[in-house]
Amino acid sequence: MEQSLNKLLEQSFKDNWDRAALSDYKGITLYYRDVARRIEKLHIVFEICGVKKGDKISICSKNQANWGVIFLSALTYGAVAVPILHEFKPGNIHHIVNHSDSRILFVGDVIWEQLSETEMPNLEAVIQIHDFAILYAKDPIVKSTREHLNELFGKKYPKNFRSEHINYHIDDSEELSMINYTSGTTGFSKGVMIPYRALLSNIFFAKEVQPHINNSSNVVAMLPTAHMYGMMFEFLFEMTVGAHVHFLTRIPSPKIILDAFAEIKPDIVISVPLIIEKIYKKRLQPIINKKSIRVLLKLPVIDQRIQKRIQKELINTFGGKFYEVIIGGAAFNREAESFFRKIGFPFTVGYGMTECAPIITYAPWNNTRLFSCGKVAPRMELMIDSQDPENEAGEILCKGANVMLGYYKNPEATEQVLTSDGWLKTGDMGVIDKDGYLYIKGRSKSMILGPSGQNIYTEEIESIFNNMPYVSESLVVEKGNGLAVLIYPDLELIEKDGLTADATNTKMIEIVDMVNNELPNYSKIQSFEIIPEEFEKTPKRSIKRYLYQRSE
DSSP: OOOOHHHHHHHHHHHTTTSEEEEETTSOEEEHHHHHHHHHHHHHHHHHTTOOTTOEEEEESSSOHHHHHHHHHHHHHTOEEEEEOTTSOHHHHHHHHHHTTEEEEEEOHHHHTTOOGGGOTTOSEEEETTTOOEEEESSHHHHHHHHTHHHHHHHHSTTOOOGGGOOOOOOOTTSEEEEEEOOOTTSOOOEEEEEHHHHHHHHHHHHHHOTTOSTTOEEEEOSOTTSHHHHIIIIIHHHHHTOEEEEOOSOOOHHHHHHHHHHHOOSBEEEOHHHHHHHIIIIIHHHHTSHHHHHHTTSHHHHHHHHHHHHHHHHHHTTSOOSOEEEOSSOOOHHHHHHHHHTTOOEEEOEEOGGGSSEEEEOOGGGOOTTOOOEEOTTEEEEEESSSTTTSOEEEEEEETTOOOEETTOHHHHHHHBOTTSOEEEEEEEEEOTTSOEEEEEETTTEEEOTTSOEEEHHHHHHHHHTSTTEEEEEEEEETTEEEEEEEEOHHHHHHTTOOHHHHHHHHHHHHHHHHTTSOGGGOEEEEEEOSSOOOBOTTSOBOGGGGOOOO
16 A cells, blocks of 8 residues: 555556547547646646645536546645536535635536636636636736746747656655545535545555456546546546546436447446436336236246346447446445346446545455445455344444545544544444345435334335336435325326326325335335425435425
Protein backbone atom coordinates (compact mmCIF):
# COMPACT_ATOMS: atom_id res chain seq x y z
CA MET A 1 0.00 0.00 0.00
CA GLU A 2 3.02 2.35 0.26
CA GLN A 3 2.50 3.67 -3.22
CA SER A 4 1.38 6.94 -4.75
CA LEU A 5 -1.84 6.99 -6.81
CA ASN A 6 -0.55 9.95 -8.79
CA LYS A 7 2.65 8.07 -9.61
CA LEU A 8 0.50 5.18 -10.90
CA LEU A 9 -1.36 7.67 -13.11
CA GLU A 10 1.91 9.26 -14.21
CA GLN A 11 3.32 5.89 -15.26
CA SER A 12 0.08 4.95 -17.02
CA PHE A 13 0.16 8.17 -19.08
CA LYS A 14 3.78 7.52 -20.07
CA ASP A 15 3.18 3.85 -20.94
CA ASN A 16 -0.02 4.53 -22.91
CA TRP A 17 0.84 7.90 -24.48
CA ASP A 18 -0.54 7.03 -27.93
CA ARG A 19 -3.54 4.97 -26.79
CA ALA A 20 -7.16 6.14 -26.56
CA ALA A 21 -8.11 7.14 -22.99
CA LEU A 22 -11.47 8.95 -22.73
CA SER A 23 -14.28 9.13 -25.28
CA ASP A 24 -17.68 10.73 -25.35
CA TYR A 25 -19.91 8.06 -26.89
CA LYS A 26 -20.65 9.23 -30.46
CA GLY A 27 -18.31 12.18 -29.82
CA ILE A 28 -14.67 13.13 -29.22
CA THR A 29 -11.85 10.80 -28.19
CA LEU A 30 -8.92 11.97 -26.08
CA TYR A 31 -5.70 9.95 -26.13
CA TYR A 32 -3.60 9.65 -22.98
CA ARG A 33 -1.26 12.29 -24.43
CA ASP A 34 -4.27 14.65 -24.91
CA VAL A 35 -5.43 14.08 -21.32
CA ALA A 36 -1.90 14.77 -20.05
CA ARG A 37 -1.70 18.05 -22.04
CA ARG A 38 -5.09 19.24 -20.77
CA ILE A 39 -4.04 18.41 -17.22
CA GLU A 40 -0.90 20.53 -17.60
CA LYS A 41 -2.92 23.44 -18.99
CA LEU A 42 -5.38 23.26 -16.09
CA HIS A 43 -2.48 23.23 -13.65
CA ILE A 44 -1.44 26.60 -15.13
CA VAL A 45 -4.99 27.91 -14.54
CA PHE A 46 -4.94 26.59 -10.95
CA GLU A 47 -1.68 28.42 -10.29
CA ILE A 48 -3.05 31.71 -11.65
CA CYS A 49 -6.20 31.28 -9.51
CA GLY A 50 -3.99 30.86 -6.44
CA VAL A 51 -5.05 27.27 -5.81
CA LYS A 52 -2.77 25.59 -3.28
CA LYS A 53 -2.29 21.94 -2.42
CA GLY A 54 -5.25 20.83 -0.34
CA ASP A 55 -7.63 23.43 -1.82
CA LYS A 56 -10.99 22.15 -3.08
CA ILE A 57 -12.12 22.02 -6.72
CA SER A 58 -15.78 21.20 -7.45
CA ILE A 59 -16.98 19.46 -10.62
CA CYS A 60 -20.68 19.43 -11.54
CA SER A 61 -21.75 18.12 -14.94
CA LYS A 62 -23.06 15.06 -16.72
CA ASN A 63 -20.59 12.33 -17.66
CA GLN A 64 -18.10 13.40 -20.32
CA ALA A 65 -14.41 13.14 -21.17
CA ASN A 66 -13.54 16.55 -19.72
CA TRP A 67 -15.05 15.49 -16.37
CA GLY A 68 -12.30 12.88 -16.20
CA VAL A 69 -9.65 15.41 -17.24
CA ILE A 70 -10.67 17.84 -14.48
CA PHE A 71 -10.86 15.17 -11.78
CA LEU A 72 -7.38 13.91 -12.66
CA SER A 73 -6.10 17.52 -12.86
CA ALA A 74 -7.23 18.17 -9.29
CA LEU A 75 -5.60 15.02 -7.85
CA THR A 76 -2.34 15.32 -9.79
CA TYR A 77 -2.01 18.97 -8.70
CA GLY A 78 -2.47 18.05 -5.04
CA ALA A 79 -5.90 19.68 -4.79
CA VAL A 80 -9.00 17.96 -3.39
CA ALA A 81 -11.69 16.98 -5.91
CA VAL A 82 -15.35 17.57 -4.99
CA PRO A 83 -17.62 15.73 -7.48
CA ILE A 84 -21.24 16.97 -7.42
CA LEU A 85 -24.08 15.06 -9.05
CA HIS A 86 -25.46 17.21 -11.87
CA GLU A 87 -29.02 16.18 -10.94
CA PHE A 88 -28.81 17.92 -7.56
CA LYS A 89 -31.08 20.93 -7.06
CA PRO A 90 -29.41 24.39 -7.42
CA GLY A 91 -29.70 25.06 -3.68
CA ASN A 92 -27.91 21.82 -2.88
CA ILE A 93 -25.13 22.59 -5.39
CA HIS A 94 -24.64 26.06 -3.85
CA HIS A 95 -24.53 24.46 -0.40
CA ILE A 96 -21.94 21.80 -1.37
CA VAL A 97 -19.66 24.33 -3.09
CA ASN A 98 -19.77 26.57 -0.01
CA HIS A 99 -19.60 23.82 2.60
CA SER A 100 -16.59 22.21 0.89
CA ASP A 101 -14.74 25.57 0.73
CA SER A 102 -14.24 25.09 -3.02
CA ARG A 103 -12.03 27.61 -4.84
CA ILE A 104 -13.03 26.68 -8.41
CA LEU A 105 -16.25 25.23 -9.84
CA PHE A 106 -16.26 23.42 -13.18
CA VAL A 107 -19.84 23.25 -14.42
CA GLY A 108 -22.01 22.22 -17.37
CA ASP A 109 -23.62 25.11 -19.25
CA VAL A 110 -27.22 23.98 -18.62
CA ILE A 111 -26.52 23.61 -14.89
CA TRP A 112 -24.85 27.03 -14.71
CA GLU A 113 -28.04 28.69 -15.99
CA GLN A 114 -29.70 27.77 -12.68
CA LEU A 115 -26.78 28.82 -10.44
CA SER A 116 -25.47 32.17 -9.22
CA GLU A 117 -21.92 33.18 -8.33
CA THR A 118 -23.31 35.52 -5.65
CA GLU A 119 -24.57 32.42 -3.80
CA MET A 120 -21.01 31.03 -3.79
CA PRO A 121 -18.90 33.99 -2.59
CA ASN A 122 -15.68 32.06 -1.90
CA LEU A 123 -15.16 30.92 -5.50
CA GLU A 124 -12.21 32.32 -7.42
CA ALA A 125 -13.59 31.14 -10.75
CA VAL A 126 -16.40 29.26 -12.48
CA ILE A 127 -15.28 27.39 -15.61
CA GLN A 128 -17.46 25.82 -18.30
CA ILE A 129 -16.62 22.15 -18.51
CA HIS A 130 -16.88 21.36 -22.23
CA ASP A 131 -14.55 24.12 -23.50
CA PHE A 132 -12.99 25.55 -20.30
CA ALA A 133 -14.47 29.01 -20.98
CA ILE A 134 -14.42 31.32 -17.95
CA LEU A 135 -17.99 31.95 -16.80
CA TYR A 136 -16.98 33.99 -13.75
CA ALA A 137 -13.66 35.12 -12.29
CA LYS A 138 -12.99 37.18 -9.19
CA ASP A 139 -9.70 38.42 -10.67
CA PRO A 140 -9.54 39.59 -14.34
CA ILE A 141 -6.15 37.87 -14.72
CA VAL A 142 -7.97 34.50 -14.78
CA LYS A 143 -9.83 35.41 -17.98
CA SER A 144 -6.62 36.74 -19.48
CA THR A 145 -4.87 33.49 -18.59
CA ARG A 146 -7.56 31.45 -20.34
CA GLU A 147 -7.32 33.65 -23.46
CA HIS A 148 -3.53 33.19 -23.61
CA LEU A 149 -3.38 29.64 -22.25
CA ASN A 150 -1.86 28.06 -25.36
CA GLU A 151 0.80 30.79 -25.41
CA LEU A 152 1.61 30.24 -21.71
CA PHE A 153 1.72 26.48 -22.29
CA GLY A 154 4.13 26.98 -25.22
CA LYS A 155 6.43 29.14 -23.09
CA LYS A 156 6.48 26.49 -20.35
CA TYR A 157 7.24 23.71 -22.86
CA PRO A 158 9.01 25.40 -25.80
CA LYS A 159 10.09 22.12 -27.42
CA ASN A 160 6.64 20.50 -27.17
CA PHE A 161 5.12 18.76 -24.17
CA ARG A 162 6.33 15.16 -23.94
CA SER A 163 5.70 12.25 -21.59
CA GLU A 164 8.97 12.81 -19.71
CA HIS A 165 7.67 16.24 -18.64
CA ILE A 166 4.97 14.67 -16.46
CA ASN A 167 5.74 15.13 -12.79
CA TYR A 168 2.70 14.87 -10.52
CA HIS A 169 2.07 15.56 -6.85
CA ILE A 170 3.24 12.62 -4.71
CA ASP A 171 0.34 11.78 -2.44
CA ASP A 172 0.49 10.39 1.09
CA SER A 173 -1.75 7.49 2.16
CA GLU A 174 -3.67 9.49 4.80
CA GLU A 175 -3.88 12.62 2.66
CA LEU A 176 -7.37 13.80 1.63
CA SER A 177 -7.95 13.09 -2.08
CA MET A 178 -11.63 13.95 -2.52
CA ILE A 179 -14.85 14.83 -0.73
CA ASN A 180 -17.87 12.94 -2.04
CA TYR A 181 -21.22 14.30 -0.90
CA THR A 182 -23.79 11.59 -0.35
CA SER A 183 -27.45 12.23 -0.90
CA GLY A 184 -28.64 9.20 0.93
CA THR A 185 -31.95 7.52 1.53
CA THR A 186 -32.11 9.14 4.96
CA GLY A 187 -31.90 12.65 3.56
CA PHE A 188 -28.85 14.26 5.14
CA SER A 189 -26.12 15.13 2.65
CA LYS A 190 -22.69 14.60 4.20
CA GLY A 191 -19.23 15.18 2.74
CA VAL A 192 -17.34 11.87 2.87
CA MET A 193 -13.59 12.48 3.18
CA ILE A 194 -11.79 9.89 1.05
CA PRO A 195 -8.03 9.48 1.70
CA TYR A 196 -5.61 8.35 -1.00
CA ARG A 197 -5.16 4.97 0.73
CA ALA A 198 -8.87 4.21 0.12
CA LEU A 199 -8.59 5.03 -3.59
CA LEU A 200 -5.40 2.96 -3.87
CA SER A 201 -6.85 0.01 -1.98
CA ASN A 202 -9.90 -0.05 -4.28
CA ILE A 203 -7.64 0.16 -7.36
CA PHE A 204 -5.48 -2.71 -6.08
CA PHE A 205 -8.67 -4.68 -5.39
CA ALA A 206 -9.84 -4.14 -8.99
CA LYS A 207 -6.44 -5.20 -10.34
CA GLU A 208 -6.50 -8.32 -8.17
CA VAL A 209 -10.02 -9.49 -9.13
CA GLN A 210 -10.05 -8.25 -12.75
CA PRO A 211 -6.46 -8.90 -13.95
CA HIS A 212 -7.68 -9.17 -17.55
CA ILE A 213 -8.50 -5.42 -17.65
CA ASN A 214 -5.50 -3.75 -19.28
CA ASN A 215 -4.52 -1.23 -21.94
CA SER A 216 -6.41 -3.11 -24.64
CA SER A 217 -9.69 -3.08 -22.68
CA ASN A 218 -12.84 -1.02 -23.32
CA VAL A 219 -15.30 0.06 -20.63
CA VAL A 220 -18.68 1.79 -20.96
CA ALA A 221 -19.17 4.39 -18.19
CA MET A 222 -22.93 4.66 -17.67
CA LEU A 223 -23.12 5.34 -13.92
CA PRO A 224 -22.66 8.90 -12.58
CA THR A 225 -18.94 9.68 -12.26
CA ALA A 226 -19.91 11.95 -9.37
CA HIS A 227 -20.84 8.81 -7.44
CA MET A 228 -18.11 6.64 -5.95
CA TYR A 229 -19.11 3.32 -7.56
CA GLY A 230 -19.04 4.59 -11.15
CA MET A 231 -16.09 6.91 -10.58
CA MET A 232 -13.88 4.16 -9.15
CA PHE A 233 -14.68 1.15 -11.33
CA GLU A 234 -15.73 2.73 -14.63
CA PHE A 235 -13.06 5.44 -14.71
CA LEU A 236 -10.25 5.81 -12.14
CA PHE A 237 -9.11 2.17 -12.03
CA GLU A 238 -9.15 2.09 -15.84
CA MET A 239 -6.91 5.16 -16.03
CA THR A 240 -4.22 3.39 -13.99
CA VAL A 241 -4.08 0.40 -16.38
CA GLY A 242 -4.35 2.28 -19.69
CA ALA A 243 -7.89 1.17 -20.62
CA HIS A 244 -10.25 3.12 -22.89
CA VAL A 245 -13.30 4.61 -21.13
CA HIS A 246 -16.39 5.47 -23.18
CA PHE A 247 -18.71 7.92 -21.38
CA LEU A 248 -22.42 7.74 -22.11
CA THR A 249 -23.14 11.47 -22.17
CA ARG A 250 -26.93 11.06 -22.24
CA ILE A 251 -29.39 9.59 -19.74
CA PRO A 252 -28.61 5.85 -19.88
CA SER A 253 -31.91 4.40 -21.14
CA PRO A 254 -31.88 0.64 -21.85
CA LYS A 255 -31.80 1.34 -25.63
CA ILE A 256 -28.80 3.71 -25.43
CA ILE A 257 -26.97 1.29 -23.10
CA LEU A 258 -27.57 -1.74 -25.31
CA ASP A 259 -26.60 0.16 -28.47
CA ALA A 260 -23.34 1.20 -26.78
CA PHE A 261 -22.64 -2.35 -25.58
CA ALA A 262 -23.19 -3.73 -29.09
CA GLU A 263 -20.79 -1.18 -30.60
CA ILE A 264 -18.06 -0.97 -27.92
CA LYS A 265 -18.17 -4.57 -26.64
CA PRO A 266 -16.91 -3.76 -23.13
CA ASP A 267 -14.56 -6.10 -21.26
CA ILE A 268 -16.47 -5.62 -18.02
CA VAL A 269 -19.90 -4.21 -17.16
CA ILE A 270 -20.46 -2.18 -13.98
CA SER A 271 -24.14 -1.62 -13.20
CA VAL A 272 -26.75 -0.85 -10.59
CA PRO A 273 -29.72 -3.23 -10.19
CA LEU A 274 -32.25 -0.81 -11.71
CA ILE A 275 -30.62 -1.00 -15.16
CA ILE A 276 -30.32 -4.81 -15.16
CA GLU A 277 -33.87 -5.21 -13.80
CA LYS A 278 -35.29 -3.01 -16.58
CA ILE A 279 -33.59 -5.18 -19.19
CA TYR A 280 -34.89 -8.32 -17.44
CA LYS A 281 -38.44 -6.97 -17.17
CA LYS A 282 -38.66 -5.53 -20.69
CA ARG A 283 -36.67 -8.14 -22.63
CA LEU A 284 -36.95 -11.45 -20.77
CA GLN A 285 -40.11 -11.54 -18.65
CA PRO A 286 -42.52 -11.28 -21.61
CA ILE A 287 -40.80 -14.33 -23.17
CA ILE A 288 -40.64 -16.36 -19.95
CA ASN A 289 -44.30 -15.64 -19.13
CA LYS A 290 -45.60 -17.07 -22.42
CA LYS A 291 -47.62 -20.23 -21.71
CA SER A 292 -45.77 -22.25 -24.33
CA ILE A 293 -42.36 -21.32 -22.89
CA ARG A 294 -43.54 -22.03 -19.32
CA VAL A 295 -44.57 -25.55 -20.40
CA LEU A 296 -41.23 -26.15 -22.18
CA LEU A 297 -39.26 -24.88 -19.18
CA LYS A 298 -40.76 -27.74 -17.14
CA LEU A 299 -39.25 -30.36 -19.49
CA PRO A 300 -35.67 -31.05 -18.27
CA VAL A 301 -33.82 -31.46 -21.60
CA ILE A 302 -35.71 -28.71 -23.43
CA ASP A 303 -35.47 -26.49 -20.34
CA GLN A 304 -31.65 -26.64 -20.51
CA ARG A 305 -31.65 -25.82 -24.22
CA ILE A 306 -33.92 -22.81 -23.72
CA GLN A 307 -31.84 -21.62 -20.78
CA LYS A 308 -28.68 -21.88 -22.89
CA ARG A 309 -30.30 -19.92 -25.73
CA ILE A 310 -31.53 -17.18 -23.37
CA GLN A 311 -28.08 -17.01 -21.75
CA LYS A 312 -26.40 -16.63 -25.15
CA GLU A 313 -28.84 -13.91 -26.23
CA LEU A 314 -28.34 -12.08 -22.94
CA ILE A 315 -24.54 -12.23 -23.21
CA ASN A 316 -24.75 -10.87 -26.76
CA THR A 317 -27.04 -8.10 -25.48
CA PHE A 318 -24.16 -6.89 -23.28
CA GLY A 319 -21.67 -6.96 -26.15
CA GLY A 320 -20.57 -10.61 -25.91
CA LYS A 321 -16.99 -9.89 -24.77
CA PHE A 322 -17.27 -9.07 -21.05
CA TYR A 323 -15.86 -11.24 -18.25
CA GLU A 324 -18.71 -10.51 -15.83
CA VAL A 325 -21.42 -8.01 -14.92
CA ILE A 326 -20.84 -6.54 -11.45
CA ILE A 327 -24.02 -5.27 -9.81
CA GLY A 328 -23.91 -3.00 -6.77
CA GLY A 329 -25.31 0.14 -5.20
CA ALA A 330 -28.67 -1.27 -4.06
CA ALA A 331 -30.55 -4.53 -3.47
CA PHE A 332 -31.01 -6.72 -6.55
CA ASN A 333 -34.44 -8.07 -7.45
CA ARG A 334 -34.54 -11.64 -6.12
CA GLU A 335 -36.57 -13.12 -8.99
CA ALA A 336 -34.21 -11.62 -11.58
CA GLU A 337 -31.18 -12.80 -9.61
CA SER A 338 -32.57 -16.35 -9.35
CA PHE A 339 -33.27 -16.48 -13.08
CA PHE A 340 -29.87 -15.10 -14.10
CA ARG A 341 -28.16 -17.60 -11.80
CA LYS A 342 -30.28 -20.47 -13.15
CA ILE A 343 -29.27 -19.81 -16.77
CA GLY A 344 -25.58 -19.40 -15.87
CA PHE A 345 -25.32 -15.71 -16.78
CA PRO A 346 -21.90 -14.39 -15.62
CA PHE A 347 -22.87 -11.77 -13.04
CA THR A 348 -22.07 -11.07 -9.43
CA VAL A 349 -23.51 -8.80 -6.75
CA GLY A 350 -21.07 -6.74 -4.70
CA TYR A 351 -21.58 -4.51 -1.67
CA GLY A 352 -20.07 -1.18 -0.81
CA MET A 353 -20.75 2.39 0.19
CA THR A 354 -19.32 5.84 -0.45
CA GLU A 355 -17.63 5.74 2.96
CA CYS A 356 -15.47 2.84 1.71
CA ALA A 357 -14.65 4.30 -1.72
CA PRO A 358 -16.72 2.02 -2.24
CA ILE A 359 -15.96 -1.72 -1.99
CA ILE A 360 -16.68 -3.83 1.11
CA THR A 361 -17.54 -7.30 -0.25
CA TYR A 362 -17.26 -9.13 -3.58
CA ALA A 363 -16.96 -12.62 -5.07
CA PRO A 364 -16.41 -13.51 -8.75
CA TRP A 365 -19.47 -14.74 -10.65
CA ASN A 366 -18.27 -18.36 -10.68
CA ASN A 367 -17.60 -18.43 -6.94
CA THR A 368 -20.56 -16.62 -5.42
CA ARG A 369 -23.82 -17.73 -3.83
CA LEU A 370 -27.45 -16.89 -4.53
CA PHE A 371 -28.64 -13.71 -2.77
CA SER A 372 -25.17 -13.15 -1.29
CA CYS A 373 -22.99 -10.13 -2.08
CA GLY A 374 -19.71 -11.97 -1.66
CA LYS A 375 -16.91 -12.07 0.88
CA VAL A 376 -15.00 -9.26 2.55
CA ALA A 377 -12.61 -7.46 0.18
CA PRO A 378 -8.80 -7.54 0.60
CA ARG A 379 -7.41 -5.17 3.26
CA MET A 380 -10.85 -5.06 4.94
CA GLU A 381 -12.47 -6.75 7.95
CA LEU A 382 -16.17 -7.47 8.43
CA MET A 383 -18.28 -8.06 11.52
CA ILE A 384 -22.01 -8.52 12.24
CA ASP A 385 -23.23 -6.84 15.41
CA SER A 386 -25.33 -9.81 16.53
CA GLN A 387 -25.24 -12.58 19.13
CA ASP A 388 -25.67 -15.12 16.32
CA PRO A 389 -24.22 -13.60 13.07
CA GLU A 390 -25.14 -16.63 10.97
CA ASN A 391 -28.84 -16.62 11.86
CA GLU A 392 -29.73 -13.35 13.56
CA ALA A 393 -29.37 -10.17 11.47
CA GLY A 394 -27.29 -7.40 12.96
CA GLU A 395 -25.70 -4.18 11.75
CA ILE A 396 -22.81 -4.72 9.32
CA LEU A 397 -19.54 -3.22 10.59
CA CYS A 398 -16.35 -2.95 8.56
CA LYS A 399 -12.78 -1.80 9.10
CA GLY A 400 -9.67 -1.38 6.97
CA ALA A 401 -7.84 0.53 4.25
CA ASN A 402 -10.99 1.47 2.32
CA VAL A 403 -12.66 3.34 5.20
CA MET A 404 -13.07 7.12 5.04
CA LEU A 405 -11.39 9.69 7.29
CA GLY A 406 -14.80 10.99 8.42
CA TYR A 407 -17.41 13.54 7.34
CA TYR A 408 -16.11 16.99 6.36
CA LYS A 409 -16.74 19.58 9.07
CA ASN A 410 -19.18 17.22 10.78
CA PRO A 411 -17.54 15.55 13.82
CA GLU A 412 -20.91 14.64 15.35
CA ALA A 413 -21.95 12.56 12.32
CA THR A 414 -18.45 11.05 12.16
CA GLU A 415 -18.65 9.92 15.80
CA GLN A 416 -22.02 8.29 15.13
CA VAL A 417 -20.61 5.94 12.47
CA LEU A 418 -16.91 5.51 13.29
CA THR A 419 -16.03 3.74 16.54
CA SER A 420 -12.93 4.69 18.53
CA ASP A 421 -11.15 1.55 17.28
CA GLY A 422 -11.92 2.23 13.59
CA TRP A 423 -15.05 0.18 12.86
CA LEU A 424 -17.50 1.79 10.43
CA LYS A 425 -21.20 1.30 11.20
CA THR A 426 -22.75 0.84 7.77
CA GLY A 427 -26.40 1.23 8.75
CA ASP A 428 -27.14 -2.00 6.84
CA MET A 429 -28.42 -5.21 8.41
CA GLY A 430 -27.11 -8.62 7.44
CA VAL A 431 -25.98 -12.13 8.30
CA ILE A 432 -22.78 -13.94 7.35
CA ASP A 433 -22.54 -17.69 6.75
CA LYS A 434 -19.84 -20.05 8.02
CA ASP A 435 -17.85 -19.60 4.79
CA GLY A 436 -17.79 -15.82 5.07
CA TYR A 437 -20.50 -14.93 2.51
CA LEU A 438 -22.51 -11.83 3.42
CA TYR A 439 -26.31 -11.64 2.99
CA ILE A 440 -27.88 -8.20 3.34
CA LYS A 441 -31.35 -7.95 4.87
CA GLY A 442 -31.83 -4.22 4.37
CA ARG A 443 -31.10 -0.76 5.70
CA SER A 444 -31.48 -0.58 9.47
CA LYS A 445 -33.42 2.66 8.98
CA SER A 446 -35.86 0.96 6.57
CA MET A 447 -36.39 -2.05 8.82
CA ILE A 448 -39.81 -1.93 10.48
CA LEU A 449 -40.62 -3.64 13.76
CA GLY A 450 -43.66 -5.92 13.46
CA PRO A 451 -46.55 -6.05 15.97
CA SER A 452 -44.86 -8.79 18.02
CA GLY A 453 -41.30 -7.54 17.58
CA GLN A 454 -40.62 -9.22 14.22
CA ASN A 455 -38.08 -7.59 11.91
CA ILE A 456 -39.79 -6.61 8.63
CA TYR A 457 -37.31 -5.89 5.82
CA THR A 458 -39.23 -3.67 3.44
CA GLU A 459 -36.84 -4.22 0.51
CA GLU A 460 -37.79 -7.91 0.44
CA ILE A 461 -41.50 -7.04 0.13
CA GLU A 462 -40.76 -4.38 -2.50
CA SER A 463 -38.83 -6.95 -4.52
CA ILE A 464 -42.02 -9.06 -4.83
CA PHE A 465 -44.10 -6.04 -5.88
CA ASN A 466 -41.51 -4.94 -8.44
CA ASN A 467 -41.83 -8.28 -10.24
CA MET A 468 -45.55 -7.79 -10.80
CA PRO A 469 -46.92 -6.59 -14.14
CA TYR A 470 -48.08 -2.96 -14.13
CA VAL A 471 -45.67 -2.13 -11.26
CA SER A 472 -42.61 -0.10 -12.16
CA GLU A 473 -41.42 0.67 -8.61
CA SER A 474 -42.74 0.34 -5.08
CA LEU A 475 -42.02 1.53 -1.57
CA VAL A 476 -43.32 -0.01 1.65
CA VAL A 477 -43.98 2.43 4.52
CA GLU A 478 -45.61 2.39 7.92
CA LYS A 479 -49.14 3.77 8.03
CA GLY A 480 -50.99 3.86 11.32
CA ASN A 481 -50.46 0.48 12.95
CA GLY A 482 -49.79 -1.36 9.71
CA LEU A 483 -47.99 -1.30 6.38
CA ALA A 484 -48.87 0.50 3.16
CA VAL A 485 -47.27 0.29 -0.27
CA LEU A 486 -46.72 3.23 -2.59
CA ILE A 487 -46.70 2.13 -6.24
CA TYR A 488 -45.35 3.93 -9.28
CA PRO A 489 -47.13 2.07 -12.09
CA ASP A 490 -45.68 0.90 -15.40
CA LEU A 491 -47.33 3.64 -17.46
CA GLU A 492 -46.05 2.24 -20.75
CA LEU A 493 -47.70 -1.17 -20.17
CA ILE A 494 -50.90 0.43 -18.85
CA GLU A 495 -51.18 2.57 -21.99
CA LYS A 496 -50.34 -0.38 -24.24
CA ASP A 497 -53.11 -2.48 -22.64
CA GLY A 498 -55.57 0.44 -22.72
CA LEU A 499 -56.35 0.35 -18.98
CA THR A 500 -58.56 3.09 -17.57
CA ALA A 501 -57.88 4.65 -14.16
CA ASP A 502 -60.52 2.38 -12.58
CA ALA A 503 -59.12 -0.70 -14.29
CA THR A 504 -55.60 0.21 -13.13
CA ASN A 505 -56.86 0.60 -9.56
CA THR A 506 -58.53 -2.83 -9.76
CA LYS A 507 -55.27 -4.35 -11.03
CA MET A 508 -53.38 -2.87 -8.09
CA ILE A 509 -55.89 -4.36 -5.64
CA GLU A 510 -55.32 -7.77 -7.26
CA ILE A 511 -51.55 -7.31 -7.09
CA VAL A 512 -51.62 -6.38 -3.38
CA ASP A 513 -53.71 -9.52 -2.73
CA MET A 514 -51.24 -11.68 -4.68
CA VAL A 515 -48.27 -10.27 -2.74
CA ASN A 516 -50.05 -10.69 0.60
CA ASN A 517 -50.55 -14.38 -0.22
CA GLU A 518 -46.74 -14.73 -0.14
CA LEU A 519 -46.23 -12.82 3.11
CA PRO A 520 -46.55 -13.83 6.78
CA ASN A 521 -49.44 -12.21 8.66
CA TYR A 522 -47.27 -9.69 10.50
CA SER A 523 -45.96 -8.14 7.26
CA LYS A 524 -49.11 -8.09 5.10
CA ILE A 525 -49.93 -4.87 3.24
CA GLN A 526 -53.10 -3.14 4.47
CA SER A 527 -53.43 -0.36 1.89
CA PHE A 528 -51.83 1.05 -1.25
CA GLU A 529 -51.43 4.37 -3.01
CA ILE A 530 -50.60 5.03 -6.65
CA ILE A 531 -47.80 7.59 -7.08
CA PRO A 532 -48.07 9.75 -10.25
CA GLU A 533 -44.32 10.29 -10.73
CA GLU A 534 -41.18 8.17 -10.44
CA PHE A 535 -39.69 8.10 -6.93
CA GLU A 536 -36.88 10.58 -6.31
CA LYS A 537 -33.54 8.77 -6.25
CA THR A 538 -30.07 9.03 -4.76
CA PRO A 539 -27.01 8.97 -7.09
CA LYS A 540 -26.88 5.17 -6.84
CA ARG A 541 -30.56 5.00 -7.85
CA SER A 542 -31.96 4.06 -4.45
CA ILE A 543 -35.27 5.66 -3.50
CA LYS A 544 -34.98 8.58 -1.08
CA ARG A 545 -37.17 6.89 1.51
CA TYR A 546 -37.32 9.80 3.92
CA LEU A 547 -39.32 11.84 1.38
CA TYR A 548 -42.17 9.32 1.45
CA GLN A 549 -42.51 8.44 5.12
CA ARG A 550 -46.08 8.81 6.31
CA SER A 551 -46.84 10.39 9.69
CA GLU A 552 -50.32 8.88 10.14
